[in-house]
Amino acid sequence: MTQLDITVHNEHHRLLLSISGPINSYTFTDFQEKVYKAIAQADTAIDMEHVTALSSAGLGVIMTAMEDAETTGHGFAIVNPSEIARLAIDSTGFGDRFPVVKTLKQV
Amino acid sequence: MCRRGRRAERTVVLEARAASVLRFEDFIDRLDFLTPRERYCLKLAGSEILDNLVKHASPIYRSRIYARATRRGASILLGFFFRSPSFAAFAGDGGPWSAVAKPLFDPAHRRWRGIGLVMCRNLARRVDFRPGERMDRIFLEFEREK
Numbered sequence: 078m079t080q081l082d083i084t085v086h087n088e089h090h091r092l093l094l095s096i097s098g099p100i101n102s103y104t105f106t107d108f109q110e111k112v113y114k115a116i117a118q119a120d121t122a123i124d125m126e127h128v129t130a131l132s133s134a135g136l137g138v139i140m141t142a143m144e145d146a147e148t149t150g151h152g153f154a155i156v157n158p159s160e161i162a163r164l165a166i167d168s169t170g171f172g173d174r175f176p177v178v179k180t181l182k183q184v
Numbered sequence: 185m186c187r188r189g190r191r192a193e194r195t196v197v198l199e200a201r202a203a204s205v206l207r208f209e210d211f212i213d214r215l216d217f218l219t220p221r222e223r224y225c226l227k228l229a230g231s232e233i234l235d236n237l238v239k240h241a242s243p244i245y246r247s248r249i250y251a252r253a254t255r256r257g258a259s260i261l262l263g264f265f266f267r268s269p270s271f272a273a274f275a276g277d278g279g280p281w282s283a284v285a286k287p288l289f290d291p292a293h294r295r296w297r298g299i300g301l302v303m304c305r306n307l308a309r310r311v312d313f314r315p316g317e318r319m320d321r322i323f324l325e326f327e328r329e330k
Contacts, residue, residue, distance in 0.1 A: 101209065132228070133299035164228065169302055
C-alpha cells in the first residue's frame, strides 16, 4: 500500500482520525495538517491500527501534537497502533511517553 | 522461495528523489526471506537513511541509489550504494549522522529534528558510513529474529 488515507469523524465527543497506509517523508504532510487542525479544535484520538509505516517525520507530528494538546488543554491519544507503528514509537527510546491506548474506551 | 538459514539477497535501484521511499517500502515488503518484524526494522531504519540521502547528499551521481538486503548467518545487512561528492562531509565530523544527538524541537518550523538518527541507532545493531573514491556506502546490520 503506497497511499495514505485519513478519515475524520466525531466519536464519543472527540475527533477520531483513522489512518490507513504509510506515514513517511513523502506522505506525512497530509497527516500533519489533519492532526494539527484536529488538536486545535477538540480532544483528538488517532487510530493507527492500519498504519503500514511510521517515519521520523510522522513521529515528529505526533510529538508536536502532544505538546499542542497540553497547551490547548485538549486530550490526545494514539489508539491501537499496528506492530510497525509500535516499533517506530519504541525505537525513539522514549515510547513510554506516548499516550498509547488499546481502545477508545481507555481514553 | 528462500529457506531461512541460507544466504539470500535482493537489490533495488532507486532514483534519488523523495517519492522513492514508496518504492523502497514496497521492495522491503516483498523480501520473503525475512520475518515480518525483520522487515519492519529494515523498512523504518532504511527509509530514514534514504530520506536523508535525498535531502542532504545531493547531487547523487546519475541520481541512482542501489539498496541491497542480505540475510547471512545470524545477521541481516541493508546496504545503500551511491556516488555523492558531498557524502564525505555529510558523513564526517560535522555531518548529522556523526553527532551524538538527542531529538530537538525546531520552533521556527514546528518540527522535531534528529529522531531518525535515534531510530536507526535503536533499530539496527550497527550503522556504518563508508565514503569511498569510487562508491559511497552505508551499511545497517540487524539481528535476526530468534
